[in-house]
Amino acid sequence: MAKKKCVAMLLAGGQGSRLGVLTGKIAKPAVPYGGKYRIIDFPLSNCINSGIDTVGILTQYKPLELNDYVGSGKPWDLDRTGGGVHILPPYQGQKGGDWYTGTANAIYQNLEFIERYDPEFVLILSGDHIYKMDYSDMIKQHVKTNAACTISVLKVPFEEASRFGIMNADENGKIYEFEEKPKNPKSNLASMGIYVFSFDKLKKYLCLDAENKDSSNDFGKDIIPMMLNAKENMMVYKFNDYWKDVGTVDSLWEANLDLLNPKIDLNLSDKKWRIYSRPDNFPPQYIDGESKVENSLVTDGCEVYGNLDYSILFENVTVEKGAAVEYSLVMPGAVIKEGAKVKYAIVAENAVIEQNASVGQEPTAENAEDWGITVIGANITVGKNAVIRSKQMIVEDVAEGEKR
Amino acid sequence: MRASAVAGIVFANTSDSLLNELTAVRSMASMPFGARYRIIDFSLSNFVNAGISNVGIITNANYRSLMDHVGSGVYYDLDRKAGGLRILPPYNTSLAKRFHGNIEALAGSPAFIERSGADYIVLYNGDSIANVDIESCIDFHIEKGADITTVYAYGKSPEKHKHTMILDLDGDTVKSAKFSNDSLDNVNYSIGITVVNKKVLLPLVEEANQEGLTDFNRDIIANKLSELKVFGFKHSGKVFVMDSINSYYNANMALLNKDTRHDLFNLSRPIFTKTRDDMPTRYGTKSNVQNSVVADGCIIDGTVKNSILFRGVKVEKGAVVENSIIMQEALVSENAVVDCVIADKNSSISKGATVKGTKEDIFHIRKLQFV
Numbered sequence: 203m204a205k206k207k208c209v210a211m212l213l214a215g216g217q218g219s220r221l222g223v224l225t226g227k228i229a230k231p232a233v234p235y236g237g238k239y240r241i242i243d244f245p246l247s248n249c250i251n252s253g254i255d256t257v258g259i260l261t262q263y264k265p266l267e268l269n270d271y272v273g274s275g276k277p278w279d280l281d282r283t284g285g286g287v288h289i290l291p292p293y294q295g296q297k298g299g300d301w302y303t304g305t306a307n308a309i310y311q312n313l314e315f316i317e318r319y320d321p322e323f324v325l326i327l328s329g330d331h332i333y334k335m336d337y338s339d340m341i342k343q344h345v346k347t348n349a350a351c352t353i354s355v356l357k358v359p360f361e362e363a364s365r366f367g368i369m370n371a372d373e374n375g376k377i378y379e380f381e382e383k384p385k386n387p388k389s390n391l392a393s394m395g396i397y398v399f400s401f402d403k404l405k406k407y408l409c410l411d412a413e414n415k416d417s418s419n420d421f422g423k424d425i426i427p428m429m430l431n432a433k434e435n436m437m438v439y440k441f442n443d444y445w446k447d448v449g450t451v452d453s454l455w456e457a458n459l460d461l462l463n464p465k466i467d468l469n470l471s472d473k474k475w476r477i478y479s480r481p482d483n484f485p486p487q488y489i490d491g492e493s494k495v496e497n498s499l500v501t502d503g504c505e506v507y508g509n510l511d512y513s514i515l516f517e518n519v520t521v522e523k524g525a526a527v528e529y530s531l532v533m534p535g536a537v538i539k540e541g542a543k544v545k546y547a548i549v550a551e552n553a554v555i556e557q558n559a560s561v562g563q564e565p566t567a568e569n570a571e572d573w574g575i576t577v578i579g580a581n582i583t584v585g586k587n588a589v590i591r592s593k594q595m596i597v598e599d600v601a602e603g604e605k606r
Numbered sequence: 607m608r609a610s611a612v613a614g615i616v617f618a619n620t621s622d623s624l625l626n627e628l629t630a631v632r633s634m635a636s637m638p639f640g641a642r643y644r645i646i647d648f649s650l651s652n653f654v655n656a657g658i659s660n661v662g663i664i665t666n667a668n669y670r671s672l673m674d675h676v677g678s679g680v681y682y683d684l685d686r687k688a689g690g691l692r693i694l695p696p697y698n699t700s701l702a703k704r705f706h707g708n709i710e711a712l713a714g715s716p717a718f719i720e721r722s723g724a725d726y727i728v729l730y731n732g733d734s735i736a737n738v739d740i741e742s743c744i745d746f747h748i749e750k751g752a753d754i755t756t757v758y759a760y761g762k763s764p765e766k767h768k769h770t771m772i773l774d775l776d777g778d779t780v781k782s783a784k785f786s787n788d789s790l791d792n793v794n795y796s797i798g799i800t801v802v803n804k805k806v807l808l809p810l811v812e813e814a815n816q817e818g819l820t821d822f823n824r825d826i827i828a829n830k831l832s833e834l835k836v837f838g839f840k841h842s843g844k845v846f847v848m849d850s851i852n853s854y855y856n857a858n859m860a861l862l863n864k865d866t867r868h869d870l871f872n873l874s875r876p877i878f879t880k881t882r883d884d885m886p887t888r889y890g891t892k893s894n895v896q897n898s899v900v901a902d903g904c905i906i907d908g909t910v911k912n913s914i915l916f917r918g919v920k921v922e923k924g925a926v927v928e929n930s931i932i933m934q935e936a937l938v939s940e941n942a943v944v945d946c947v948i949a950d951k952n953s954s955i956s957k958g959a960t961v962k963g964t965k966e967d968i969f970h971i972r973k974l975q976f977v
Binding site for chain 2: 469486496510
C-alpha cells in the first residue's frame with residue numbers, strides 16, 4: 203500500500219438523538235441538507251478539496267442509508283485505486299469484538315486500517331457540521347508548530363461559550379487547558395471537533411487509553427486531557443468562516459435557511475471549493491403559472507403549483523395548488539397537498555400533508571415561551587384539515603381533522 | 607436473455623443540417639434539451655433501461671461536445687468492463703472521410719458490431735426525443751421472428767426527412783414504406799429506432815455500401831420488404847423528431863405541459879444525464895417565475911414566463927424572459943427583455959437590451975455571443 207501523508211477518519215456512528223424522528227432510521231451524517239446534500243457531503247468534499255484522498259468512515263448507528271449514500275465514493279472523486287473511501291463498522295476478531303465504546307475507541311479499533319497507509323498525520327472529523335474548510339492549511343500549521351495535536355477552534359460569543367468544549371491557549375496558540383462546557387469560561391475558543399494528530403502520538407495515547415478501564419474512550423473527555431497532562435505540544439488552529447453544528451432540530455433548520463441569508467457566504471457551487479453530493483436523478487423543476495416562489499431554493503424533480511417563501515424544497519417535492527410553504531424545509535419526496543399550510547417546520551422524506559392541513563406556527567409575542575420548529579417524521583401522513591402546533595415532533599400518522 | 611444479447615448503436619449526426627446554426631458547434635445528439643439534458647441522453651437511457659450495456663456512438667463531425675457530455679458513460683452506468691460505451695469516430699486511415707449516410711457509417715464500424723457478441727443490434731438516430739420501451743420492442747422482435755423491427759408513431763411526420771419511412775402496415779407487418787419531403791398528417795412514421803438481427807445486418811450493409819447506397823431505411827429496408835421479415839412496433843408515448851429550429855423550440859416548450867413532462871421523464875424509466883454538482887436554484891425576493899421548467903444552479907431575481915432555463919442561468923433584477931430557451935450559464939442582465947429567443951450556452955444579454963423573435967421565427971443568440 204502506498205504511503206499517504208494524511209488519512210482522515212470521519213466519526214459517523216453517533217445516533218444524533220437530539221434530532222429525534224429525523225434520525226429515527228438514519229445516522230445523523232445522512233440527514234438531508236440544503237436541497238440536494240447530506241451533512242456528510244461537507245467533510246467528504248472538504249477532504250477531497252484539501253487533497254486528502256484516503257478517508258475511513260466509522261459507522262455504528264443505522265448505517266444502511268449512509269453506506270448506500272457513500273457507496274464507492276464516486277461523487278466525491280474518492281473512488282481510488284490506492285486509498286479512497288472506506289466504511290469501517292465494528293468487527294469481530296479471533297478474540298471477539300466490541301461495539302465502538304467512544305470516539306477514541308472507534309479509532310483505536312481501526313489502527314490497523316490507518317497503519318496500512320503509514321501516514322504522518324491523522325485528521326479526525328465528525329459528521330455533524332456544516333462548513334467549508336481547507337484542512338491542508340491546518341496540517342501546514344501543525345507541521346510548522348511541530349505540534350503533537352492541533353485542534354480547530356472557533357470564536358463563539360462568551361455567553362454561549364458554556365455550551366462548548368473550550369480551549370484555553372496562550373498568545374502563540376499553545377493550549378494549556380481544556381474545559382468541557384465550563385460554567386465560567388476563561389476563553390471563547392470553542393473546539394470544532396476537528397483534530398490533526400501526528401500519527402505516532404495518536405497511536406501512543408490511544409493505546410494508553412485502551413488500557414485504562416475507567417476511561418470513557420472519548421477524544422474530548424479522555425485523550426485531549428491525557429495529552430495535556432503529559433505536556434504534549436498542543437495547538438489551536440483558528441477558523442473564522444461559517445461553521446454550524448446541526449445537532450438539534452432548531453440548528454438544523456437554521457443552518458438550512460442560512461443558505462437564503464444574503465449576509466452569509468455559503469456558496470456550495472463555488473468552482474474552487476465545491477460541495478459534492480450524490481443526487482438522485484430527477485427531471486428539472488417545474489414552476490406553475492399560478493404559483494408564487496420567492497426567496498427559496500428549489501431543486502430537481504420538484505413541481506410547484508402553490509406558494510413558497512423563505513423555504514427549501516429538496517428533490518422530488520410536490521407543492522399543490524393553493525398550498526403555502528413558509529420558513530420551512532421540505533425533504534425529498536414529500537407532498538404538500540392542495541390548500542395545506544406549512545410554516546416554520548421540517549417535513550421529512552416522503553411525508554404527505556393532506557388537503558388544508560396546517561403544520562407549524564410562526565413565533566409571536568404570546569407563544570415565545572414554548573415556540574419551536576415543528577417536525578413531521580419520514581413517511582408520515584398528516585390527514586386533511588389536521589392542525590399541528592409549533593414545536594411538535596410527529597412520529598405517527600395524524601388522522602383527518604385531528605389537532606396536535 | 608443473456609446480458610450481452612443486444613447491442614445499441616447511436617448515430618450522433620442524424621439531420622445535423624436541419625438545425626443549422628444550433629448544430630454549428632455540436633452534433634444533433636449533443637443538442638441541449640429540456641433544461642438539463644442532451645438529446646443523446648434519451649437513446650442512452652432507453653438502452654440502459656432495457657438492460658443494454660454495450661453501446662457504440664457513431665459520429666462524424668463536431669463531436670467534442672458529445673464526448674464531453676457522455677464522458678466514460680458513468681452517468682448512464684455504461685462505464686463497464688464488459689461492453690460499456692464506445693465512441694466510434696471516422697476511422698483514421700488514408701481513406702478517412704466523413705460518412706455519407708448511415709450505411710457507410712455502419713460499414714465503417716464492423717469491428718464494433720462483430721465483437722459485440724450480440725444477436726440483435728438496435729440502431730438509434732440521434733434526432734429523436736422519446737422515452738421508448740426498448741425492452742418490449744426486443745421481446746416483440748424475438749416473438750415475431752423478425753429480421754428487422756422498426757419503431758413507429760402515429761401522427762404528423764417530420765418534414766425534410768428523406769430517411770423517415772411512412773409505413774403501410776398489415777397488422778404488425780410492414781407491407782410498404784414511402785418517403786416524403788413534406789410533413790404528412792395522420793400517418794404511421796418511423797421514429798428512427800430499428801432492431802436488426804446481427805446475422806442479416808452485416809451482409810446487408812456490406813452489399814449496399816459496395817453499391818454506393820447510403821440510407822438504411824430507404825435503400826435497405828424499403829427495398830427488401832419482400833425478402834425480409836420486417837415488422838413495426840408502435841410507440842404510443844410522446845415523440846419529437848427534430849426537423850427544424852421550430853420543431854426543436856416546440857419540443858422544448860412541450861415540457862411546460864404536465865403530461866408531456868411525465869411521459870418523457872417517466873420515473874420508472876428515468877432519463878440519465880451528466881451531473882454537474884450545482885446548488886439548487888435560488889429564487890430571489892423579487893423573482894416572478896411562471897409556467898417554466900428550470901434546472902439546478904440558476905439564480906433568478908427577475909421575471910421568467912413560459913420558458914426553459916438550463917443549468918447555471920442567471921436572470922438579474924428587472925429582467926424579463928418570456929417564451930424562450932436559455933441554455934447553460936447564459937446571463938440575462940438587469941432590465942433586459944427577452945422574448946422568443948434561444949440563447950445558446952454562455953451567451954450574455956446586456957443591461958436593458960431587448961431581444962425579440964417571434965414564435966414562427968425564433969431569434970438565436972450564438973454560443974458565447976454578447977448582445
